[in-house]
Amino acid sequence: MIDRIAALGRGTLDVLMAIGRAGLFLVQSVFCLPSREGFHLWLRQMHFVGVMSVAIVLVSGLFIGMVLALQGYTILVGFGADEALGQMVALSLVRELAPVVAALLFAGRAGSALTAEIGLMKATEQLTSMEMIGVDPLRRIVAPRLWAGFVSLPILTVIFAVVGIWGGYLVGVDWLGVYDGSYWSNMQDSVDFVGDVLNGMVKSLVFGLVVTWIAVFQGYDLVPTSEGISRATTRTVVYASLAVLGLDFVLTALMFGDLG
Amino acid sequence: MNDPIMVEVKDLHFARGNTEVFRGVDLQIPLGKITAIMGPSGTGKTTLLKLIGGQLTPDRGQVLIGGQDVHELPRRSLFKLRRRMGMLFQSGALFSDLDVFENVAFPLRVHTELPNAMIRDIVLMKLQAVGLRGARHLMPSELSGGMARRVALARAVALDPDLVLYDEPFVGQDPISMGVLVQLIKKVNQALGLTAIVVSHDIKETLSIADYVYIIADGKVMSHGTPQTLDVDDDAHVRQFVHGEPDGPVPFHYPAPDFYDDILAPAGQFS
Numbered sequence: 001m002i003d004r005i006a007a008l009g010r011g012t013l014d015v016l017m018a019i020g021r022a023g024l025f026l027v028q029s030v031f032c033l034p035s036r037e038g039f040h041l042w043l044r045q046m047h048f049v050g051v052m053s054v055a056i057v058l059v060s061g062l063f064i065g066m067v068l069a070l071q072g073y074t075i076l077v078g079f080g081a082d083e084a085l086g087q088m089v090a091l092s093l094v095r096e097l098a099p100v101v102a103a104l105l106f107a108g109r110a111g112s113a114l115t116a117e118i119g120l121m122k123a124t125e126q127l128t129s130m131e132m133i134g135v136d137p138l139r140r141i142v143a144p145r146l147w148a149g150f151v152s153l154p155i156l157t158v159i160f161a162v163v164g165i166w167g168g169y170l171v172g173v174d175w176l177g178v179y180d181g182s183y184w185s186n187m188q189d190s191v192d193f194v195g196d197v198l199n200g201m202v203k204s205l206v207f208g209l210v211v212t213w214i215a216v217f218q219g220y221d222l223v224p225t226s227e228g229i230s231r232a233t234t235r236t237v238v239y240a241s242l243a244v245l246g247l248d249f250v251l252t253a254l255m256f257g258d259l260g
Numbered sequence: 261m262n263d264p265i266m267v268e269v270k271d272l273h274f275a276r277g278n279t280e281v282f283r284g285v286d287l288q289i290p291l292g293k294i295t296a297i298m299g300p301s302g303t304g305k306t307t308l309l310k311l312i313g314g315q316l317t318p319d320r321g322q323v324l325i326g327g328q329d330v331h332e333l334p335r336r337s338l339f340k341l342r343r344r345m346g347m348l349f350q351s352g353a354l355f356s357d358l359d360v361f362e363n364v365a366f367p368l369r370v371h372t373e374l375p376n377a378m379i380r381d382i383v384l385m386k387l388q389a390v391g392l393r394g395a396r397h398l399m400p401s402e403l404s405g406g407m408a409r410r411v412a413l414a415r416a417v418a419l420d421p422d423l424v425l426y427d428e429p430f431v432g433q434d435p436i437s438m439g440v441l442v443q444l445i446k447k448v449n450q451a452l453g454l455t456a457i458v459v460s461h462d463i464k465e466t467l468s469i470a471d472y473v474y475i476i477a478d479g480k481v482m483s484h485g486t487p488q489t490l491d492v493d494d495d496a497h498v499r500q501f502v503h504g505e506p507d508g509p510v511p512f513h514y515p516a517p518d519f520y521d522d523i524l525a526p527a528g529q530f531s
Contacts, residue, residue: 037370121356129353132313132425133367133415134343136335140370 065167149212
């Protein structure tokens with residue numbers, strides 16, 4: 001019994017210490033002076049983290065928009081409300097699906113790659129050698145990746161939503177025959193820029209920070225062995241996905257919770 | 261030893277978990293000389309280099325470089341101090357996304373405002389010194405272990421540091437690469453007048469270039485002196501290590517139950 005209590009205490013202390021390390025890590029990485037070289041490094045990471053995620057976001061956004069339209073139509077048509085299809089597709093995407101699914105895809109594609117890349121740098125002593133050259137890896141390696149994730153996820157989210165709406169149009173209007181005027185005008189009437197679009201963007205900014213933070217911290221803090229890298233990469237995807245889903249509920253409750 | 265001191269380690273204590281790695285280590289590294297730190301595998305030689313470089317923090321004791329306590333320095337000052345140090349890693353630790361030229365140019369690009377033409381000249385001079393000027397466009401993955409270590413040496417001395425730390429520079433090298441590296445370390449030391457700390461357990465090669473040697477075992481300095489004095493040292497640890505004797509205070513076997521009992525024990529009892 002005493003052993004179990006001791007193990008629980010040790011576990012709790014380990015978790016608290018990891019949270020403390022992660023917090024310090026974030027502060028030390030984010031708060032550094034911008035420089036011209038830092039900007040170039042950030043641009044390179046924008047390509048690696050952001051541009052290279054565009055294809056998966058485009059394809060996923062298109063299919064999700066198409067499925068939404070198909071599912072939505074079969075329900076709405078029963079109430080004779082199929083003209084509200086544009087409104088349903090747009091609100092679902094802008095408020096929820098675009099920020100959440102883009103973040104989940106981002107965690108799987110870019111997050112795991114970031115963890116593996118930084119972890120391998122640690123395992124091959126590249127981070128240590130950088131420190132010994134007098135260059136802080138938090139500034140040179142971690143900060144550009146963190147900022148790239150923070151900036152690129154909201155852009156990917158916008159791309160996801162736009163392509164999704166277009167996918168909904170293809171299925172709803174071109175295939176199922178919903179009148180295109182009502183598809184667009186209902187959408188225009190019901191989607192509020194501040195209440196829906198900006199709130200969706202706030203969500204994706206939060207997700208961008210959290211997913212990238214988890215990914216780079218897991219890479220930086222891992223045990224530098226092949227097993228350590230594999231575990232850390234898995235942890236990145238699991239923790240980041242759970243964090244996105246949990247935070248989505250919290251943010252949704254804060255943004256839209258007073259409706260009822 | 262009357263030379264001025266570059267690095268001083270005082271009463272260093274360090275533990276990893278429950279294992280005590282150092283129990284009061286004292287070292288004095290003279291300025292402009294090659295000092296070797298030797299000892300059997302697992303005695304914490306690399307850990308000692310990491311403590312000197314400020315990558316690990318001791319439980320007790322001090323590491324002074326040029327009079328500055330490495331572990332009392334704020335992060336920014338520590339990174340500034342490290343610009344005066346070079347370190348050659350056992351694996352080379354080259355940046356895998358940069359080619360040979362850019363690896364050597366890296367410290368110059370981040371710490372100096374030199375124009376590109378001058379950086380090019382310095383990098384080519386350093387690569388010429390290690391015999392790899394012609395390999396400047398290769399990526400680290402295209403280099404052999406020996407070549408990677410030579411590129412890493414060129415990078416370590418790119419900024420003409422005051423102090424260079426060599427972590428097991430001869431491990432896993434073929435005889436030709438080993439001979440080249442031994443000569444390079446000596447030449448670099450003489451040409452640049454820098455202070456060198458070589459951590460190694462390759463006795464012959466290390467003793468051939470070292471001016472002074474410390475032998476570490478059991479978390480303490482067992483003996484120190486010039487290579488000539490160590491050769492005739494009577495201490496059992498030193499004799500076993502320097503002459504490579506299998507029997508002595510350092511056991512060949514990791515602590516284990518009796519071999520006979522272990523073999524005859526029912527499955528699972530000693531596993």
